[in-house]
Amino acid sequence: MTMPQDKQTLLGILKAQPVMPVVAVNSAAEAVDLSRALASGGLKAIEITLRTPAALDAIRAVAADVPEIVCGAGTILTPKQFDEAEAAGAKFIVSPGATMEVLDAAKGSPAPLLPGAATPSELMAMIEEGYEVLKFFPAEQLGGVPYLKALAPVFQAISFCPTGGVSMANVRDYLALPNVVCVGGSWVAPKDVVTAGRFDEITRLAAEAAALAA
Ligand SMILES: O=C[C@H](O)COP(=O)(O)O
Numbered sequence: 044m045t046m047p048q049d050k051q052t053l054l055g056i057l058k059a060q061p062v063m064p065v066v067a068v069n070s071a072a073e074a075v076d077l078s079r080a081l082a083s084g085g086l087k088a089i090e091i092t093l094r095t096p097a098a099l100d101a102i103r104a105v106a107a108d109v110p111e112i113v114c115g116a117g118t119i120l121t122p123k124q125f126d127e128a129e130a131a132g133a134k135f136i137v138s139p140g141a142t143m144e145v146l147d148a149a150k151g152s153p154a155p156l157l158p159g160a161a162t163p164s165e166l167m168a169m170i171e172e173g174y175e176v177l178k179f180f181p182a183e184q185l186g187g188v189p190y191l192k193a194l195a196p197v198f199q200a201i202s203f204c205p206t207g208g209v210s211m212a213n214v215r216d217y218l219a220l221p222n223v224v225c226v227g228g229s230w231v232a233p234k235d236v237v238t239a240g241r242f243d244e245i246t247r248l249a250a251e252a253a254a255l256a257a
């Protein structure tokens with residue numbers, strides 16, 4: 044079996060904080076301010092999703108100007124997006140799912156890929172491809188904590204980053220699972236708070252999330 048996923052590097056990034064902020068940004072400047080505010084609160088990485096036209100510029104700017112945070116790219120759906128995100132400086136790449144084309148793009152890349160998988164057959168396919176650290180999206184809608192608990196004894200090598208519907212109300216239940224390395228969430232960077240430029244509030248939310256590690 045090949046081992047294309049740089050598991051150690053990826054786990055290092057994911058385990059450095061309990062919550063990975065998943066964000067969609069309007070501009071590179073906004074992404075820089077947001078990243079600094081999240082880092083001030085104690086979060087060590089950010090996933091900038093390719094859901095806005097500003098995403099690649101934002102990744103470039105954060106990778107260059109905010110050394111205190113590890114900048115990754117999310118919502119990678121195609122090999123072209125993988126290549127663009129890597130070229131922009133993304134240090135890790137997240138996809139809500141997995142296609143053979145995206146897995147091919149990830150081969151040999153310095154940016155480790157966190158692909159998404161949910162069903163037993165999808166998990167078996169990922170294991171065959173050498174992937175053991177996986178996104179679980181959309182977590183709550185797919186069955187949440189009870190679903191992940193049921194998978195654990197069967198898929199003992201798999202670690203998940205559940206994302207989608209996770210919040211301060213349920214995050215502790217996810218983090219208590221042995222097969223969860225961290226969660227992804229947008230609640231630490233609410234759109235209205237970012238747009239209003241209330242970065243002190245972002246730092247407060249980030250600190251609250253970072254404290255979940257204790
Ligand atoms: O689209 C969802 C994001 O990836 C994160 O999900 P969330 O907004 O439920 O935290």
Ligand SMILES: CC(=O)C(=O)O
Nearest residue numbers: 117118137138139180
């Ligand atoms: C769901 C997610 O985190 C992504 O779109 O990459």
